[in-house]
Amino acid sequence: MIQKLYSAQRVLMRFPSSAPEHQETLAQLQQEIPSAILAHFLRLVEQGSKGAAPVVRDVCSSCHMRIPSGAVGALRHPEDLVLCESCGAYLFVPEEELRAAPVSKPKVARRKKPVATAAAAGLLSSPPTVVALPDVAASSAQPSMRLAAH
Numbered sequence: 001m002i003q004k005l006y007s008a009q010r011v012l013m014r015f016p017s018s019a020p021e022h023q024e025t026l027a028q029l030q031q032e033i034p035s036a037i038l039a040h041f042l043r044l045v046e047q048g049s050k051g052a053a054p055v056v057r058d059v060c061s062s063c064h065m066r067i068p069s070g071a072v073g074a075l076r077h078p079e080d081l082v083l084c085e086s087c088g089a090y091l092f093v094p095e096e097e098l099r100a101a102p103v104s105k106p107k108v109a110r111r112k113k114p115v116a117t118a119a120a121a122g123l124l125s126s127p128p129t130v131v132a133l134p135d136v137a138a139s140s141a142q143p144s145m146r147l148a149a150h
């Protein structure tokens with residue numbers, strides 16, 4: 001049910017309330033979601049915050065507050081409704097998170113820092129001290145031989 005709210009929330013937040021997409025989604029929710037739950041959800045969405053938020057590694061993805069371990073346990077039962085104590089969003093554990101429960105995954109959303117990356121690359125490529133060894137000098141006859149072949 002929360003998953004349904006979550007996917008609906010994207011539509012509701014994307015389209016203004018006058019848009020047919022918004023109204024259609026709303027009408028669908030009214031049929032499927034108990035009115036008390038829907039009212040709370042819609043209040044949050046109207047405020048511009050998330051009415052339903054996936055929990056990623058025990059953290060509410062809406063307000064980034066840590067979920068108490070008791071609530072995390074309840075989240076494993078999809079029929080239980082768990083509200084974020086901090087922002088009030090309905091919490092749910094995404095399916096892929098449920099499957100890969102104890103494994104720590106690399107974060108999908110990575111912030112690119114082009115400046116920092118360029119600096120790091122510059123550090124790496126700047127001083128590779130080349131020491132001219134005698135045998136290197138000896139084999140340097142090779143390039144000139146190629147030149148002669150041309």
Ligand SMILES: [Zn+2]
Pocket residue numbers: 053060061062063064065084085086087088089
């Ligand atoms: Zn929250």
